[in-house]
Amino acid sequence: MTAPGTPPIIGVIGGSGIYEIDGLENTSWQKVGSSFGEPSDELLFGELAGQQMVFLPRHGRGHRIPPSELNFRANIDALKRAGVTEILSVSACGSLNGEMPPGTFVICDQFIDRTFAREKSFFGTGLVAHVGLGDPVCTRLGDALEEAATELGLDFKRGGTYLAMEGPQFSTQAESHLYRSWGCDVIGMTNMPEAKLAREAEMCYATVAMVTDFDCWHPDHDHVTVDSIIKTLLDNADKGRALVKAVAPKLAGRTVSCTSGCQTALDTAIITSPDARDPAMIKKLDAVAGRVLKG
Template identity: 55%
Template sequence: MSKWTLGIIGGSGLYEIDGLEDRREEQVETPWGAPSDTLVRGRIGEVELVFLPRHGKGHRLTPTEVPYRANIAALKAAGVTDILSISACGSLKEEYVPGHFVAADQFIDRTFARDKTFFGAGMVAHVSMAHPICPRLSELAAQAVEASGAMLHRGGTYIAMEGPQFSSLAESKLYRQWGCDVIGMTAMPEAKLAREAELPYAILCMVTDYDCWREETEAVSVTNVLEIMGHNSAIARKSVVKLAERLSGTERTPDPSGTDTCLDYALITAPDARDPKLVEKLRVIAGRAL
């Protein structure tokens, strides 16, 4: 039976997960450097979990400084089959109230200072990002949040900004005009790199504030974000346990959206034109296709 090995990337406020048996830490190096922190491995029931705090313990790294490529490569090398990202976000819709969760299914990438691909000159690939979220994993995660007692919104567009500053009022209003639902700083290029590594990816967005478009409400600040983050993080930790319990004893079949084999249709560089050094470097994330 094919088993799940669930990678959890914890965002702001989520630096540990509960209920891990056989807990152990692993120091990892990748061809793209070290990840944000040590990997924490363990299991809940029959499901292996690998946890990585995105900003490092103590929140040491800004959104721009997060080593996104190393993080995804480390999880891939650790045998992870699927990734659940948990991220704090701001709400761009009245009905997405601070304290709610959003299982986003689309992204707009407005980041500009980050390495966004494992590939490059000598080995070019173009993966599809039309549907960036694994619907199976997203639905299972959504059910786990609901079972934990939180309000969950299915679907939504997450706009990723560079940060680390919060939005201006003009930007916040513009993103609402674009039809965005939540705003954050870390889902990109994380989701793109997960796709290149053939790892199904889903995200749970923890709403902490109304950004600054809602002028009758105090503009977002670290102080009011922290006030609600503790509650959200407790729900997120509980949801991870419930998700693992749902997966335990359930066979993992190939991802119905095809992420497991997406590189079959993405590699474009002819074999005789490939850079051997880059190909070797890529084996950790693309070895199946190469």
Template identity: 60%
Template sequence: MSGAAETSLAVIGGSGLYDLDGLEIVGEHDIETPWGKPSDPILAGRLSGVRMLFLPRHGKGHRIPPSDLNYRANIAALKMLGATDVLSISACGSFKEELKPGSFVIVDQFIDRTRGRASSFFGPGLVAHVSMAHPVCPRLSELAFETVKEIGVEVAYGGTYLAMEGPQFSSLAESKLYRSWGCDVIGMTAMPEAKLAREAELPYALVAMVTDYDCWHEEVGPVEVHNVLEVLMTNADHARNMLKSLAPKIGPERKACPQGIENVLDFALITAPDARDPAMVEKLRSIASRVL
């Protein structure tokens, strides 16, 4: 690769996606971060020559509910293991008639309605403000979109993801409200995941897999777990096929994100160097060593 940086694509698997077909596993990392342990040991391997890291977001067997996920440990662990990019795959409900169960959406915006989740690595002793105006990497998102189209799955490019707290599904009034806002899909896990990936200077893209119409659709009725399981498993199979086809497109040689996400902390740290808490600085080296 002539000395070029190597791609290390981290895949966060959502509901139904607890393993990665075709991954030539070379190791499993039971890693501890300054924020605790991630949801599960992280698999490391190669797919079509591309270094891959795989983390099942809810743990194998879906043990951890959305509000109890250690989002900071998940992102920090991937960063510590050398991830250069993060592709998040997540089940979701749809607010649009045309976004049918079984289709995919390449999300490009978020509305965060979660409560009480730790949403930043930074805090007292070292304050940072990163921009979330454009929260996903266009290069990674476009590659995912092209790949989903190629494997024959209906897919929309661009859409707003409403992140709700859960674990309960929406009330009808909430569902109608979020539709009136122009949201496209709803889920429980993209926030603060996307915010933390940005703070860790990791280009991030989200492939949302539609399983249901939430509860706004009068002809379909409210969403229930048993109604979405079949769609969930089919979607997960499509996601595995997508990843097999996506790896060669990404390739082993690292390409920078057009937005310069890899350098966002250059403009985000606001605490003066002489006012920084040394303990906080040391803690943050695991995800921000480039600027610390």
């Protein structure tokens, strides 16, 4: 229920390898409930260079929850209830692009959603909404990530299409070649429907996909060892935490609405007439859509 113009609170969703934030002070783990069930874990509240931060380990501490069993709606809803206004998603991925080798950080700007076993919307029967998703990530957050990555000297690419697969198995070669023919750059299992739900919740969202290996399309794929993947994953994790630490001050102090319109995404999205809206749904959506449903 954060109104446009409210000073930012930055949420970080950490994927494989990102289980903490370096430099976080005045920390406390707190349980935040959701009307959509249980989130992956408690939320870690703290401050980084004076900026309020909230961290959520996407798979739970200890990496307990597989991609298909993540309660994406509860995760986003809980972050919204915690006051988070913008989300930085950091996760491991495979590369579908020969120019994005292991160790590359990709600041994605597009998604293709191939998942099929997940709840993908907060809305439903009794309260229908259709948000725009033509530009699914926040340009302002992407700009800040690019600036921070440049300052750190990271090997990164600005722009790229993330193919979200269901998992937990990896792709077949036929699938991998198909996704490459579509122009996809990286492949992972967690950023959808996460990005869709963040937009429905009127939260700025950007993702950093950290490449650990080439997907199975690559002729050298069979020569990749588990040890090399783990080494890259750990190296990426160190750099990923450094990136979060570097970008936080760049997002601090904002006192105006998001120029990308993320925080007003529901202004024209709800199509159900007021007299036909289900009161139970209105109550359930008090955090996600309270701004537009009040009154």
